[in-house]
Amino acid sequence: xxxxxxxxxxxxxxxxxxxxxxxxxxxxxxxxxxxxxxxxxxxxxxxxxxxxxxxxxxxxxxxxxxxxxxxxxxxxxxxxxxxxxxxxxxxxxxxxxxxxxxxxxxxxxxxxxxxxxxxxxxxxxxxxxxxxxxxxxxxxxxxxxxxxxxxxxxxxxxxxxxxxxxxxxxxxxxxxxxxxxxxxxxxxxxxxxxxxxxxxxxxxxxxxxxxxxxxxxxxxxxxxxxxxxxxxxxxxxxxxxxxxxxxxxxxxxxxxxxxxxxxxxxxxxxxxxxxxxxxxxxxxxxxxxxxxxxxxxxxxx
Ligand SMILES: Nc1ncnc2c1ncn2[C@@H]1O[C@H](COP(=O)(O)OP(=O)(O)OP(=O)(O)O)[C@@H](O)[C@H]1O
Ligand SMILES: [Mn+2]
Numbered sequence: 001x002x003x004x005x006x007x008x009x010x011x012x013x014x015x016x017x018x019x020x021x022x023x024x025x026x027x028x029x030x031x032x033x034x035x036x037x038x039x040x041x042x043x044x045x046x047x048x049x050x051x052x053x054x055x056x057x058x059x060x061x062x063x064x065x066x067x068x069x070x071x072x073x074x075x076x077x078x079x080x081x082x083x084x085x086x087x088x089x090x091x092x093x094x095x096x097x098x099x100x101x102x103x104x105x106x107x108x109x110x111x112x113x114x115x116x117x118x119x120x121x122x123x124x125x126x127x128x129x130x131x132x133x134x135x136x137x138x139x140x141x142x143x144x145x146x147x148x149x150x151x152x153x154x155x156x157x158x159x160x161x162x163x164x165x166x167x168x169x170x171x172x173x174x175x176x177x178x179x180x181x182x183x184x185x186x187x188x189x190x191x192x193x194x195x196x197x198x199x200x201x202x203x204x205x206x207x208x209x210x211x212x213x214x215x216x217x218x219x220x221x222x223x224x225x226x227x228x229x230x231x232x233x234x235x236x237x238x239x240x241x242x243x244x245x246x247x248x249x250x251x252x253x254x255x256x257x258x259x260x261x262x263x264x265x266x267x268x269x270x271x272x273x274x275x276x277x278x279x280x281x282x283x284x285x286x287x288x289x290x291x292x293x294x295x296x297x298x299x300x301x
Contacts, residue, residue, distance in 0.1 A: 020194025045248025
């Protein structure tokens, strides 16, 4: 935890300068499950003692050397990394207690090697340069012809990812991962969600660009989104209930009401974008449920 749950990211900060949030990692895991994707490894909140559970037991000398006591006596550390790992950007206990998010550790890379894929709609990570997708309205036509997006479900998987990221306003999705042994016909993994849920008062329409440029969506995703726009299964209500199971919700709700209601607003924006696609195209819905019977009841929603 580096900042309070309610802190809204400064509008003058670029997405690549935003600080990560522990509650965003937790809420992203729950949102991914509510959407029925199951692509984010389990993440849970914990209260830890930074002294007894990190400083006193770590064998990492470089890490332990970054611990210090702040002017008011709190135990702080910053670790080692390229950006924001300095005395000016510490993580501090109170004086030892700290809220954190912990992710289930994926199998070792020797046992289950992963492949990291650059998102075709990756941002430029520059203040001045635009990415190709920002300049070319027909960018998706190129992506559709480029392996692995020319076959199977990879394109709609990336569109699912864009919907998840738009809902939680995560602009930092530069890569996604897969397990190498499963080849190209496999599910995606979404690690690194700490830059989501930074602002609740504004939406970032550009995150939906893959959906808007490709006009394609999985049928199962569309049905789930429609279900979650129904008053009795409202996304904000379902997510609030899901998050209440996390241990840290005893300290304070993991998402403020403002963030929860932003989700309902953004869900309507996604459904509107799908309708606008359907006004222009006939092949918008990718039927990934052909082999499943009894979809009628769902379709009614
Ligand atoms: N649950 C996990 N289990 C095992 N390894 C993980 C897990 N989550 C992340 N990692 C590994 O740690 C690396 C860094 O994690 P993450 O991407 O969250 O940090 P980051 O500092 O934001 O990185 P980047 O600068 O690439 O955005 C990942 O590329 C991944 O290989
Ligand atoms: Mn990152």
